[in-house]
Amino acid sequence: MAEPAAQTAFAEEALTHLDTLYRGALRLTHDPDQAQDLVQEAYLRALRYQHSYQQGTNMKAWLFAIMRNLFWDRFKGSRKEDVSLDDVGDFVLYDKLRDEGAKPEADVLDKIAASEVVAAVDKLPPLHREVVLLVDVEGFSYKDAAQTLGVPIGTVMSRLHRARQQLQKSLYDYAVESGIVRPSGQQDQVQP
Amino acid sequence: MRCEECGDKLDRFVDRELTNTEALEIQLHLEGCPDCMEHYEFQEHLKRLVKHSCDCDVAPQAFRDKLRQILS
Incomplete structure:
Protein backbone atom coordinates (compact mmCIF):
# COMPACT_ATOMS: atom_id res chain seq x y z
CA MET A 1 0.00 0.00 0.00
CA LYS A 76 -22.58 -6.62 -20.27
CA GLY A 77 -21.44 -10.00 -19.01
CA SER A 78 -19.59 -10.89 -22.18
CA ARG A 79 -17.37 -8.85 -24.45
CA LYS A 80 -18.77 -10.78 -27.35
CA GLU A 81 -22.15 -9.17 -26.89
CA ASP A 82 -23.30 -6.39 -29.07
CA VAL A 83 -20.23 -6.12 -31.23
CA SER A 84 -22.08 -5.68 -34.48
CA LEU A 85 -23.27 -2.50 -36.07
CA ASP A 86 -25.81 -2.64 -38.84
CA ASP A 87 -24.12 -1.86 -42.08
CA VAL A 88 -25.54 1.41 -43.31
CA GLY A 89 -23.32 1.24 -46.36
CA ASP A 90 -21.43 4.33 -47.34
CA PHE A 91 -24.09 6.61 -45.96
CA VAL A 92 -22.69 10.07 -45.56
CA LEU A 93 -25.02 12.74 -44.29
CA TYR A 94 -23.12 15.43 -46.14
CA ASP A 95 -23.48 13.75 -49.53
CA LYS A 96 -27.11 12.87 -48.88
CA LEU A 97 -28.02 16.42 -48.00
CA ARG A 98 -26.08 17.86 -50.92
CA ASP A 99 -27.91 15.50 -53.25
CA GLU A 100 -31.18 16.80 -51.87
CA GLY A 101 -30.31 20.42 -52.40
CA ALA A 102 -29.66 21.36 -48.79
CA LYS A 103 -26.75 23.31 -47.42
CA PRO A 104 -25.62 20.60 -44.98
CA GLU A 105 -23.97 22.79 -42.39
CA ALA A 106 -26.22 25.83 -42.22
CA ASP A 107 -29.50 24.12 -43.02
CA VAL A 108 -29.15 21.01 -40.92
CA LEU A 109 -26.35 20.87 -38.33
CA ASP A 110 -27.26 24.27 -36.92
CA LYS A 111 -30.83 23.07 -36.35
CA ILE A 112 -30.15 19.77 -34.62
CA ALA A 113 -30.62 19.94 -30.84
CA ALA A 114 -27.88 18.68 -28.55
CA SER A 115 -30.31 16.20 -27.02
CA GLU A 116 -30.83 14.60 -30.42
CA VAL A 117 -27.08 14.25 -30.92
CA VAL A 118 -26.77 12.58 -27.52
CA ALA A 119 -29.66 10.28 -28.43
CA ALA A 120 -27.89 9.34 -31.66
CA VAL A 121 -24.69 8.58 -29.74
CA ASP A 122 -26.64 6.52 -27.22
CA LYS A 123 -28.10 4.42 -30.03
CA LEU A 124 -24.66 3.27 -31.13
CA PRO A 125 -23.59 -0.21 -29.97
CA PRO A 126 -21.29 0.16 -26.92
CA LEU A 127 -18.12 -0.91 -28.72
CA HIS A 128 -18.63 1.84 -31.26
CA ARG A 129 -20.03 4.34 -28.78
CA GLU A 130 -16.93 4.18 -26.60
CA VAL A 131 -14.67 5.04 -29.55
CA VAL A 132 -16.76 8.14 -30.29
CA LEU A 133 -16.65 9.08 -26.61
CA LEU A 134 -12.88 8.76 -26.46
CA VAL A 135 -11.94 10.40 -29.76
CA ASP A 136 -14.70 12.93 -30.40
CA VAL A 137 -15.85 13.85 -26.89
CA GLU A 138 -12.69 13.45 -24.82
CA GLY A 139 -10.16 14.22 -27.55
CA PHE A 140 -8.07 11.04 -27.24
CA SER A 141 -5.56 10.33 -29.99
CA TYR A 142 -6.11 7.13 -31.97
CA LYS A 143 -3.08 5.69 -30.16
CA ASP A 144 -4.41 6.47 -26.69
CA ALA A 145 -7.87 5.23 -27.64
CA ALA A 146 -6.35 1.99 -28.95
CA GLN A 147 -4.40 1.47 -25.71
CA THR A 148 -7.45 2.27 -23.61
CA LEU A 149 -9.61 -0.20 -25.50
CA GLY A 150 -6.92 -2.83 -25.96
CA VAL A 151 -7.31 -2.96 -29.74
CA PRO A 152 -5.11 -2.04 -32.71
CA ILE A 153 -5.24 1.53 -34.07
CA GLY A 154 -6.79 0.17 -37.26
CA THR A 155 -9.72 -1.14 -35.23
CA VAL A 156 -10.20 2.27 -33.63
CA MET A 157 -10.27 3.86 -37.07
CA SER A 158 -12.70 1.37 -38.54
CA ARG A 159 -15.04 1.50 -35.53
CA LEU A 160 -14.90 5.29 -35.57
CA HIS A 161 -15.67 5.42 -39.28
CA ARG A 162 -18.66 3.09 -38.96
CA ALA A 163 -19.88 4.83 -35.83
CA ARG A 164 -19.78 8.21 -37.57
CA GLN A 165 -21.67 6.82 -40.53
CA GLN A 166 -24.32 5.42 -38.20
CA LEU A 167 -24.46 8.73 -36.33
CA GLN A 168 -25.00 10.60 -39.56
CA LYS A 169 -27.73 8.17 -40.56
CA SER A 170 -29.50 8.72 -37.22
CA LEU A 171 -29.20 12.49 -37.52
CA TYR A 172 -30.50 12.38 -41.07
CA ASP A 173 -33.49 10.30 -39.96
CA TYR A 174 -34.14 12.84 -37.21
CA ALA A 175 -33.80 15.74 -39.65
CA VAL A 176 -36.40 14.12 -41.92
CA GLU A 177 -38.77 13.21 -39.06
CA SER A 178 -38.63 16.69 -37.59
CA GLY A 179 -39.10 18.42 -40.95
CA ILE A 180 -35.66 20.03 -41.01
CA VAL A 181 -35.14 18.36 -44.36
CA ARG A 182 -37.48 16.49 -46.66
CA PRO A 183 -36.46 13.14 -48.11
CA SER A 184 -35.51 12.58 -51.71
CA GLY A 185 -38.21 13.01 -54.32
CA GLN A 186 -39.99 15.89 -52.65
CA GLN A 187 -39.74 19.50 -53.69
CA ASP A 188 -38.65 22.31 -51.41
CA GLN A 189 -36.29 20.00 -49.63
CA VAL A 190 -35.20 22.35 -46.93
CA GLN A 191 -37.58 24.00 -44.54
CA PRO A 192 -37.09 27.73 -44.11
CA MET B 1 -3.85 15.71 -54.60
CA ARG B 2 -7.15 14.45 -55.96
CA CYS B 3 -10.48 14.96 -54.21
CA GLU B 4 -10.82 11.21 -53.65
CA GLU B 5 -7.54 11.05 -51.73
CA CYS B 6 -8.54 14.10 -49.74
CA GLY B 7 -11.83 12.43 -48.83
CA ASP B 8 -10.01 9.27 -47.75
CA LYS B 9 -7.84 11.26 -45.37
CA LEU B 10 -10.49 13.66 -44.11
CA ASP B 11 -11.30 11.68 -40.94
CA ARG B 12 -7.64 11.65 -39.91
CA PHE B 13 -7.24 15.31 -40.84
CA VAL B 14 -10.22 16.30 -38.71
CA ASP B 15 -8.86 14.14 -35.86
CA ARG B 16 -5.36 15.71 -36.18
CA GLU B 17 -3.89 12.29 -36.89
CA LEU B 18 -1.95 13.04 -40.08
CA THR B 19 1.74 13.83 -40.25
CA ASN B 20 2.63 17.49 -40.74
CA THR B 21 3.47 16.82 -44.38
CA GLU B 22 0.18 15.02 -45.04
CA ALA B 23 -1.78 17.71 -43.22
CA LEU B 24 -0.10 20.42 -45.29
CA GLU B 25 -0.99 18.58 -48.50
CA ILE B 26 -4.62 18.42 -47.42
CA GLN B 27 -4.57 22.07 -46.38
CA LEU B 28 -3.24 23.11 -49.78
CA HIS B 29 -5.87 21.02 -51.56
CA LEU B 30 -8.66 22.46 -49.41
CA GLU B 31 -7.59 26.01 -50.15
CA GLY B 32 -8.00 25.35 -53.87
CA CYS B 33 -11.10 23.16 -53.76
CA PRO B 34 -14.33 24.73 -52.46
CA ASP B 35 -16.22 21.41 -52.55
CA CYS B 36 -13.68 19.60 -50.37
CA MET B 37 -13.40 22.65 -48.09
CA GLU B 38 -17.15 22.63 -47.58
CA HIS B 39 -17.05 18.89 -46.82
CA TYR B 40 -14.20 19.42 -44.36
CA GLU B 41 -16.03 22.25 -42.58
CA PHE B 42 -19.10 20.02 -42.29
CA GLN B 43 -17.04 17.19 -40.75
CA GLU B 44 -15.40 19.60 -38.32
CA HIS B 45 -18.77 21.03 -37.35
CA LEU B 46 -20.21 17.57 -36.81
CA LYS B 47 -17.30 16.58 -34.57
CA ARG B 48 -17.72 19.77 -32.51
CA LEU B 49 -21.44 19.15 -32.31
CA VAL B 50 -20.90 15.65 -30.89
CA LYS B 51 -18.37 16.94 -28.38
CA HIS B 52 -20.40 19.88 -27.17
CA SER B 53 -23.58 17.83 -26.98
CA CYS B 54 -21.99 15.10 -24.87
CA ASP B 55 -19.53 16.95 -22.68
CA CYS B 56 -22.07 19.03 -20.79
CA ASP B 57 -22.61 16.10 -18.41
CA VAL B 58 -20.45 16.49 -15.32
CA ALA B 59 -20.25 14.44 -12.14
CA PRO B 60 -22.69 15.70 -9.47
CA GLN B 61 -20.94 17.61 -6.69
CA ALA B 62 -22.35 15.28 -4.01
CA PHE B 63 -20.84 12.30 -5.83
CA ARG B 64 -17.52 14.10 -6.18
CA ASP B 65 -17.49 14.83 -2.43
CA LYS B 66 -18.42 11.25 -1.60
CA LEU B 67 -15.64 9.87 -3.78
CA ARG B 68 -13.08 12.23 -2.28
CA GLN B 69 -14.06 11.00 1.18
CA ILE B 70 -13.89 7.34 0.17
CA LEU B 71 -10.51 7.75 -1.48
CA SER B 72 -8.86 9.76 1.28
Missing part, protein backbone atom coordinates in the same frame (compact mmCIF):
# COMPACT_ATOMS: atom_id res chain seq x y z
CA ALA A 2 1.26 3.49 -0.83
CA GLU A 3 2.16 6.02 1.86
CA PRO A 4 -0.84 8.12 2.94
CA ALA A 5 0.56 11.31 1.38
CA ALA A 6 1.31 9.52 -1.88
CA GLN A 7 -2.13 7.93 -1.87
CA THR A 8 -3.78 11.30 -1.30
CA ALA A 9 -1.80 12.84 -4.15
CA PHE A 10 -2.71 9.93 -6.40
CA ALA A 11 -6.39 10.23 -5.50
CA GLU A 12 -6.39 13.99 -6.09
CA GLU A 13 -4.82 13.61 -9.50
CA ALA A 14 -7.21 10.79 -10.37
CA LEU A 15 -10.19 12.91 -9.34
CA THR A 16 -9.26 15.58 -11.89
CA HIS A 17 -10.49 13.06 -14.48
CA LEU A 18 -13.80 12.39 -12.75
CA ASP A 19 -15.96 14.22 -15.28
CA THR A 20 -14.46 12.24 -18.16
CA LEU A 21 -15.09 8.96 -16.37
CA TYR A 22 -18.59 9.94 -15.29
CA ARG A 23 -19.56 11.09 -18.79
CA GLY A 24 -18.20 7.87 -20.25
CA ALA A 25 -19.99 5.74 -17.68
CA LEU A 26 -23.23 7.63 -18.20
CA ARG A 27 -23.13 7.17 -21.95
CA LEU A 28 -22.27 3.47 -21.53
CA THR A 29 -24.88 2.62 -18.89
CA HIS A 30 -27.57 5.23 -19.72
CA ASP A 31 -28.26 5.40 -15.98
CA PRO A 32 -26.85 7.98 -13.51
CA ASP A 33 -26.96 5.57 -10.54
CA GLN A 34 -25.22 2.79 -12.45
CA ALA A 35 -22.75 5.30 -13.79
CA GLN A 36 -21.86 6.42 -10.26
CA ASP A 37 -21.52 2.80 -9.09
CA LEU A 38 -19.28 2.04 -12.04
CA VAL A 39 -17.08 5.09 -11.52
CA GLN A 40 -16.79 4.52 -7.77
CA GLU A 41 -15.73 0.92 -8.35
CA ALA A 42 -13.26 2.07 -10.98
CA TYR A 43 -11.66 4.54 -8.58
CA LEU A 44 -11.44 1.97 -5.81
CA ARG A 45 -9.80 -0.46 -8.20
CA ALA A 46 -7.44 2.25 -9.44
CA LEU A 47 -6.40 3.01 -5.89
CA ARG A 48 -5.82 -0.67 -5.19
CA TYR A 49 -3.67 -1.07 -8.28
CA GLN A 50 -2.03 2.35 -8.31
CA HIS A 51 1.38 0.66 -8.23
CA SER A 52 0.70 -0.53 -11.78
CA TYR A 53 0.19 3.02 -13.00
CA GLN A 54 3.36 4.43 -14.54
CA GLN A 55 3.99 8.04 -13.58
CA GLY A 56 4.10 10.32 -16.58
CA THR A 57 1.80 8.20 -18.69
CA ASN A 58 -1.79 9.07 -19.53
CA MET A 59 -3.72 8.68 -16.27
CA LYS A 60 -7.03 9.61 -17.90
CA ALA A 61 -6.63 6.79 -20.41
CA TRP A 62 -5.59 4.38 -17.65
CA LEU A 63 -8.62 5.24 -15.52
CA PHE A 64 -10.98 5.08 -18.48
CA ALA A 65 -9.64 1.64 -19.36
CA ILE A 66 -10.38 0.42 -15.82
CA MET A 67 -13.89 1.86 -15.95
CA ARG A 68 -14.79 0.46 -19.36
CA ASN A 69 -13.36 -2.97 -18.49
CA LEU A 70 -15.56 -3.01 -15.39
CA PHE A 71 -18.50 -2.02 -17.55
CA TRP A 72 -17.97 -4.94 -19.88
CA ASP A 73 -17.41 -7.33 -16.95
CA ARG A 74 -20.30 -6.19 -14.80
CA PHE A 75 -22.95 -4.76 -17.03
